[in-house]
Amino acid sequence: MPVPQRRQAPTQADVARVAGVSQGAVSAVIGGRAGQQRITAETARRVLDAVQELGYVANASARSLKGKRNRLLGVHTFESVFPISRMDFYHEFLIGIEEEAVAEGYDLVLFTSTEETNGQRQVYRGGSNRLNIADGSVLLGIASDNSDLARLAAEGYPFVHVGRRDVPGADIAWVGADYGTTTAELVGHLAALGHRNIGYVGDAERYEASGDRESGYRAGCGAAGVTPSVLFTRPEGLTTEWFDGVIGSGVTALMMENEDAAMRVAGFAHSRGLAIPQDLSIVVLIKTFSGPTPDRPWSTLGIPRNDMGRSAVRLLIEMIDAPDSPPDRHILLSCTAPENSTIAAAPTSR
Amino acid sequence: MPVPQRRQAPTQADVARVAGVSQGAVSAVIGGRAGQQRITAETARRVLDAVQELGYVANASARSLKGKRNRLLGVHTFESVFPISRMDFYHEFLIGIEEEAVAEGYDLVLFTSTEETNGQRQVYRGGSNRLNIADGSVLLGIASDNSDLARLAAEGYPFVHVGRRDVPGADIAWVGADYGTTTAELVGHLAALGHRNIGYVGDAERYEASGDRESGYRAGCGAAGVTPSVLFTRPEGLTTEWFDGVIGSGVTALMMENEDAAMRVAGFAHSRGLAIPQDLSIVVLIKTFSGPTPDRPWSTLGIPRNDMGRSAVRLLIEMIDAPDSPPDRHILLSCTAPENSTIAAAPTSR
DNA sequence: CCCTCCTGCTATTTCGTAATAGCACCGCGT
DNA sequence: ACGCGGTGCTATTACGAAATAGCAGGAGGG
Structure with a gap:
């Protein structure tokens, strides 16, 4: 031929x-x-x-020039897209985003040119906004400055944030995970297992999502008739004295926002001869542990990452296609309840 | 405001x-x-x-219609980019590609709009060629068909194929892994360990890379004074009778192109009471196993995936910047030699 | 005082495709 | 014979950016 x-x-x-x-x-x-x-x-x-x-x-450029669209969807992450350490966290979102882009016939632009020397990425660089090359963008990651988002929104650029994001004065479209509901249900589950004293250890840094988890915890405690007990700290702030105090106060279950913190608590428990989960149930609300995978996986909330990625793309395309009659720009997707690997019935006595 | x-x-x-x-x-x-x-x-x-x-x-479509640059590099895979099953295989390439794109200040376009209903992707799809929107592209994966590549080359579109690729009548730029040299060295290594009878089990489907491995094997045999013995087959073609014959003929080491085939051989060895690697050394030349990670990792050639991705991007940018004085458009990168996990000295007697 | 040259812009064309306006031609009716 | 409508095209324009041709206006020289 x-x-x-x-x-x-x-x-x-x-x-x-x-x-x-x-x-x-x-x-x-x-x-x-x-x-x-x-x-x-x-x-x-x-x-x-x-x-x-x-x-x-056909020449696709000429075609899209006529259509006034590029059929390009941007993906902007505030950190590199494929870094090994973050792989578990972002990869599944990207799979969902890609799957939906395939289904809708869009190509994806990974904005990698926006990286500063410190590894951080920002939308506005040198005053210009490269995102405009795409018809709209999906934004991923936590380390962003709200002002970038506010400005993007003010300019009318179509974008969807993955993860709930409230920016005062701007109506940001987002797709989030419903941590609150699942966390509340989880408290109920623990109560049903006999736990009457359930502690909550939150990150010192507060985000929208962490707030959701905390209020879910409080709501769950209210429903189960359990007194809430909340501590905000960094993992380093957790000391042996604190742990002894917690155990002494009769806590039989801990809900932890931070996996590193949970690892510390596991160490304390081990040194005090307490078994997890027989003596102490632990739930990790979000997997952030940067080290190797532990032998026994934590009981943890399942984030519907794939679905969140897909939904974000779908919502974005709706916004691009019908900028004037926006659909519901805020989507909350259910988390899956944790497995019982580090959850057990409350100890009868200690 | x-x-x-x-x-x-x-x-x-x-x-x-x-x-x-x-x-x-x-x-x-x-x-x-x-x-x-x-x-x-x-x-x-x-x-x-x-x-x-x-x-x-600037509008990307208008610019590329005029034949100008967009600082966009395309990434075209002939399969989906983030499929779980293929994750190990492509992910590392993508990391390298992204790293280099970041360093050079380019954004990446993932061509996801080219997927057919059967999951295959092709460059010329739906009567149009989307690649034009990028200044040049990196192509990944096993192309079903050389004609797409020949046509792209004939049109003068700048692209680099990851993996060696020889298309008759077209000078395709590629970045490959030097399987041949490493395979030859490996034969020498086995010979130095006392193996005089080293079998080669190749895939029935032949690609450029598989040919490299085979000729490396033959060259290594020549250098080591060992008689080559090659079989091409699918994993299902490997039978107990074949295995018994191989062992009976005195083979003490097998080089296998296909990890699934190696799993079969391991099964046969187990049923015959032969230990790997004490009684039989096995080297897997390319990891293609689709199942779970085996307990003991195979001795396998290390493909410099990250470096291949980076080099492909560097070469591509050179081609874009200087289309008339092309640099060396064919780059071979060394593989890393395998660990000794399923390689041992030849058994003294059997 | 007029002609030339230079400066700093504007006007026009180009790329490939798609949409719209418009034009020849045919057949038919009266 | 003349008009009328329908058919099957062609001609033209627009899309956004970039390159080129060209044009006003001022300075300078003769």
Whole structure:
């Protein structure tokens, strides 16, 4: 099969020349818009023959130039997209985003050019906004400055944030995980297992999502008739004295926002001869542990990452297609309840 | 503060209107071609102010239609980019590609719009070629068909294939792993461990890379004074009878292209009471096993995936920057030699 | 005082495709 | 014979950016 040795791809004009018709006729035949424009079967055949002969394919740039869209969706992460350490965290989102982009026939632009020397990425760099090259963007990651988002929103650029994000004065579209509900249910589950004294250890840094988890915890405690007990700290802030105090106060279950903190607590428990989960149940609310995978996986809330990625893309495309009648721009997806690996019935006595 | 509600991205014409100049002047200022076109500092300032005010960014489609650069590099895979099953295989390439793109200040376009309903992706799809939107592309994976590549090359589109790829009549740029040399060295290593009878089990499907491995094996045999013995088959083709025959003929080491086949052989060895590697050394030349990670990792050639990704991007950018004086368009990177996990000295007797 | 040269911009064309306006031609009715 | 409507095309324009041609206006020289 001889490959046409053209230096440049054939255009509709080339096809038209071969078929002996005008460029417009070629466009009509290829576009299949027989409704608006009348083409005889004979002409269509000649055009299609010429297409075949020259190996014509449409120039996507010209096509999208006419359509005023690029059919490009941006993916902006505030950290690198494929860093090994963060792989578990972002990878599944990206899979969902890609799957939905495939289904919708969009290409994805990974904004990698926006990285500063410190590894941080920001939307506005040198005053210009590269995101505009895409019809809209999905934003991922936590380390962002709210002002970038506010500005993007103010400019009317279509974007969806993965993870709940409340920016005062701006109505940001987002797809989040419903940590609150699942956390509340989890408290109920622990109460049903006999736990009457359930502690909550939160991160010192508060985000929208961490607030959700905390209020879910409080709601769950209210429903189960358990007194809430909340501590905010960094993992380093957790000391042996604190742990002894917690155990002494009769706590039999801990809900922890931070996996590193949970690892510390596991160490304390071990040194005090307490078994997890027989003596102390532990739930990790979000997996952030940067070290190796522990032998026994934590009981942890399942984040519907794939679904969140897919939903974000779907919502984004809706926003692009119908900028004036926006659909519900805030989507909360249910988390899956944790396995019972580090959850057990409350100890009868200690 | 009035919010510039931009329903549609501003164009150079919009900028020109605000700055009180013509569209051509805006283009000249932005393009920085002060050499050919004279613009006063005052006019340039007004234009740049308007750019800032409107948040203007050039339309990628229009630029590429005109044959200009977008600082976009395409990534085309012939399968989905993030499928779980293939994750190990592609992920590391993508990391390298991303790292280098970050370093060079390019953004990446993942061509996901080219997927057929059967999951296969092709360059020329739906009668159009999307790749044009990027300045050049990195192609990954096993292409079903060489004709796409030949055609792209004939059209003068800059692209680099990851993995060696020889297409008759087209000079395709590629970055490959030097399987041949490492395989040859490996035969020498086995010979030094006392193996005089080293079998080679190849895949029935032959690619450029598999040919490299086989010829490396033959070269290594020649250098070590060992008689080569090659079998091409699918894993299902390996039977107990075949295995018994191989062992009976005195083979003490097997080099296998396919990890699934190696798993089969391990099963046979187990049923015959032969220990790996004490009684039989096995080297897997390329990890393709689709099942769970085995307990003991195979001795296997290390593919420099990250480096291949980075090198492909570097080569691609060179090709884009200097299309007429191409650098060496074929790069072979060394594989790392295997660990001795399933390699041992030849048994003294059996 | 007029002609030339230079400066700094504007006007126009180009890229490939798609949509719209418009134009020849045919057949039919009167 | 003349008009009228329908058919099947062609001609033109627009999309956004960039390159090129060209044009006003001022400076300078003769």
